[in-house]
Amino acid sequence: MTMRKLLSIAVVLTAVLSFAALSAAAEVVVTYGRTSVEPGDPLDCHFGGGAASYQNYPLIYEGLVGYNNITNRIEGLLASSWEASEDSRVWTFHVRQGIKFHDGTDLNAEAVRFNFERMITGVINDMAQVNYADPTIEVLDEYTIRLSFPEPFATLPTELTYNTYGVMSPTFIKTNATPSDPWAVQALRSRAVGTGPFVLVEYRPNESMTFQKFAGYWGGVPGMRTSPKYDKLIMRIIPDATTRALMLETGELDIAEGIPTDLRNKLAKNPNLKVEYYPQANACSYLMMNGTKAPFDNFKVRQAIAYAIDYNAILQDLEGGHQQPMHGGMPQGMLGADPNGVTFHRDLALAKTLMAEAGYAKGFKTSLAFSDQRWAGFPAIAEVVQANLAEIGIDLELQAMTFTAQKDLRTNNTHLLDLYTVSFGTGDPSSWARSVRHPSDPIFDPYYEYWWATNPNVALTTDLEEQGLVVADPDKRAAIYRQLDQLAMADFAVVPLFQISTPYVMRSNIYGYVFDHWCRGRLWQIEKRG
Amino acid sequence: MTRFVIRRIFALFLVVVAGTVVMFVITHLAPGDPILLLVESSQAKAYNISAARAASIERGEAASGGLQAIQDIKARWGLDKPIYVQLGIYLKNIFTFDLGKSILTQRSVAGDIARYLPATLELTLIGVLGSAFLGIAAALVSVVYKGRLIDHATRVFALLGVSTPAFVLALLLLLAFYLNLRWFPSGGRIALGIAPPKTITGLYLVDSLLTGNWVALQSSFIHLVLPSFAIMFGGIGRVARIARASLLNVAKQDFVTVGRAKGLPEIVVLLRYTLRNSLIPILATLGVVFGYLMGGSILTETVFSWPGMGRYIVQSAITLDYKAVTGCALVITFIYGLVNLLVDVSYAYVDPRIVYD
Numbered sequence: 001m002t003m004r005k006l007l008s009i010a011v012v013l014t015a016v017l018s019f020a021a022l023s024a025a026a027e028v029v030v031t032y033g034r035t036s037v038e039p040g041d042p043l044d045c046h047f048g049g050g051a052a053s054y055q056n057y058p059l060i061y062e063g064l065v066g067y068n069n070i071t072n073r074i075e076g077l078l079a080s081s082w083e084a085s086e087d088s089r090v091w092t093f094h095v096r097q098g099i100k101f102h103d104g105t106d107l108n109a110e111a112v113r114f115n116f117e118r119m120i121t122g123v124i125n126d127m128a129q130v131n132y133a134d135p136t137i138e139v140l141d142e143y144t145i146r147l148s149f150p151e152p153f154a155t156l157p158t159e160l161t162y163n164t165y166g167v168m169s170p171t172f173i174k175t176n177a178t179p180s181d182p183w184a185v186q187a188l189r190s191r192a193v194g195t196g197p198f199v200l201v202e203y204r205p206n207e208s209m210t211f212q213k214f215a216g217y218w219g220g221v222p223g224m225r226t227s228p229k230y231d232k233l234i235m236r237i238i239p240d241a242t243t244r245a246l247m248l249e250t251g252e253l254d255i256a257e258g259i260p261t262d263l264r265n266k267l268a269k270n271p272n273l274k275v276e277y278y279p280q281a282n283a284c285s286y287l288m289m290n291g292t293k294a295p296f297d298n299f300k301v302r303q304a305i306a307y308a309i310d311y312n313a314i315l316q317d318l319e320g321g322h323q324q325p326m327h328g329g330m331p332q333g334m335l336g337a338d339p340n341g342v343t344f345h346r347d348l349a350l351a352k353t354l355m356a357e358a359g360y361a362k363g364f365k366t367s368l369a370f371s372d373q374r375w376a377g378f379p380a381i382a383e384v385v386q387a388n389l390a391e392i393g394i395d396l397e398l399q400a401m402t403f404t405a406q407k408d409l410r411t412n413n414t415h416l417l418d419l420y421t422v423s424f425g426t427g428d429p430s431s432w433a434r435s436v437r438h439p440s441d442p443i444f445d446p447y448y449e450y451w452w453a454t455n456p457n458v459a460l461t462t463d464l465e466e467q468g469l470v471v472a473d474p475d476k477r478a479a480i481y482r483q484l485d486q487l488a489m490a491d492f493a494v495v496p497l498f499q500i501s502t503p504y505v506m507r508s509n510i511y512g513y514v515f516d517h518w519c520r521g522r523l524w525q526i527e528k529r530g
Numbered sequence: 531m532t533r534f535v536i537r538r539i540f541a542l543f544l545v546v547v548a549g550t551v552v553m554f555v556i557t558h559l560a561p562g563d564p565i566l567l568l569v570e571s572s573q574a575k576a577y578n579i580s581a582a583r584a585a586s587i588e589r590g591e592a593a594s595g596g597l598q599a600i601q602d603i604k605a606r607w608g609l610d611k612p613i614y615v616q617l618g619i620y621l622k623n624i625f626t627f628d629l630g631k632s633i634l635t636q637r638s639v640a641g642d643i644a645r646y647l648p649a650t651l652e653l654t655l656i657g658v659l660g661s662a663f664l665g666i667a668a669a670l671v672s673v674v675y676k677g678r679l680i681d682h683a684t685r686v687f688a689l690l691g692v693s694t695p696a697f698v699l700a701l702l703l704l705l706a707f708y709l710n711l712r713w714f715p716s717g718g719r720i721a722l723g724i725a726p727p728k729t730i731t732g733l734y735l736v737d738s739l740l741t742g743n744w745v746a747l748q749s750s751f752i753h754l755v756l757p758s759f760a761i762m763f764g765g766i767g768r769v770a771r772i773a774r775a776s777l778l779n780v781a782k783q784d785f786v787t788v789g790r791a792k793g794l795p796e797i798v799v800l801l802r803y804t805l806r807n808s809l810i811p812i813l814a815t816l817g818v819v820f821g822y823l824m825g826g827s828i829l830t831e832t833v834f835s836w837p838g839m840g841r842y843i844v845q846s847a848i849t850l851d852y853k854a855v856t857g858c859a860l861v862i863t864f865i866y867g868l869v870n871l872l873v874d875v876s877y878a879y880v881d882p883r884i885v886y887d
Binding site for chain 1: 560561562563564636637645646701704705708709712716717718719722726832833834835837841842845848849850
């Protein structure tokens, strides 16, 4: 064989191979590793679902409004604009024109009304506020819808940012409805049709979900929903953290959630992987004291405990500096949070003096309840708290338990000291405010994660909380909640430990992923390079 | 025989009912309230209820709006009734195969179990069959080479099997055969790009064989190798140890010596004379191993992302999903009882001297 022949074969081969490589590279696939079994119906957003479904809904569905990650405000998504009446009882939304569902049908005001009807009278989502608020819904014209509430509803836009309010194709619901299942609940267990950036192509329960980029997507709004920069998204449910870590190493997963600290530190050394942390505005960890029980009903004892804790050891040594220190009791990023709010610090001498002044110079014996289901680091933090409190004479018995058991203690008011992570729903400050209620507050409800605050100014806090639910102006609301936070912190019934950051481990060619303040993973923003 | 089986089925029924009652009571006595978790897990929409309540106070109504909302949810789930009434309703419904609705998945528990059970059964059955064949094979090797190096090696292997937790082995297998050698997949029942075979039994191997779907057969077989070995290893150890003792015991008996004296080939002496007569304790062990493997598969399923019942059970137990936990306990009790009934019946076939009734 001559040199020329060899060369021409080589050229042809190279051409064929590069063509093969090109066509193989044509489809960009991102694979995401999820932790848990899906609670609720993972495709039917009107059921409210569970934490594990929050990633699915925004891929498939869009609501009237949403949080804009760039402007950090609530803006219209399927609605181009809206107006509220002076008393925040009547809300008018203008539905964006030219949007199509995945099945090719058009979005209009009637489709939105149909979805509210399904949610309120059809599948009945216990958790949707709109269900309790009892609105009258009218379609004014093809693209205008009005919701009228009997009571003021200042938080409606915040409420509507919740994934539960996604809009589904009425045609899909109607064609799959049966006499015994008029709202097509069955069909939505394997299929889903919305207006979102991704179309669900395959669902294997408890295994995987495959999404294809929606070719007919209307384009979205930057900072909210945008057309994906890749073709296919595969969500795989990999319940074991070690397995997820191995799959990241081999490249079978591009990005994974829920990798514990020890594995994360190991993976961070792999040049093909990186770890990114996203601070949350709706989840914080606290040390809580039951101010209705002795000796925690003593203000000086509560102060002494707050001054005895070694915050630096918890934040730096145990949490590796990845969790955010707190300034006040509200998470930063939430409306009303004060960046210059009070920051607790350790002052052992002061703590000892306070104990003596409270009449507990010799200390006392008590217990600390916690659950690692709530925060994986709690067992280690509990030991630090135990050592810190021993220094001021408090003999602390550590009680590790399941989260349901801990919740039960609190419901029955039999708890003393608690390590607790609270999540604040949609991130609206009203969901934070309910946690600072006093037991004598008329709207106090023992079922929720309140702080057992003991501040003497119950009338004021109650009043502030009610105002926050009625006033619509964001600046006025911010001032109300800031004042409430100051009152709560002055009470020392709760010691903020840190604002939670959620870590994600991903391949180093993954860019642009945002898990925003409000726990909404923006998978459509991912860019997979190289 | 028939009377024996009928009696045993009746006893099995009693065991299942008793097990269900115990499980039902334990879950309901455990501290915690699943409805609160439901409220919690849906991103704490509870404040909304409080808002509705604030409005009702404004209207001068009684301050019970939020609590009432929780009570309404409880009533919808039937959790507002006394525990004995709930138990009565539950037991009554069992007869129509209605195991209630799961609070966690909001689907029928029977439907959920039907969805996840085949995957667990496939893994467990392969595990039991593998334990039987490999365990007996190891014991035979051990007996033939009794006292030699290979015997000691087999016994150490069996001991390792009995003492290694399945999930530890599972992780080691993944490390070796997935991460480093890349011979086997990380988990799941079948590759993502391959459609599962048409459902007939729910067991992928059987279904793909029945439908002649060779692509699915190959993929589901490859996916089964690591998880089934992980749970099988302990079973092999248990069977091998019992089988070895039983074989050695039988090998000492006169009829074996007679057989050998007659000049029968050693293989015939070993398989027809010795093994056949050693089977009773081995079968009894297999019944126990079945239960052990089903239990062991819970953690193994998690490591291999195997979509079986194990993960459903763990999730339900953590969230105190009463109906789901009780329903799973009921089904597992039934399967375990049934397998042991089959083991007892098989005695009569293995040893014709055993007559029931």
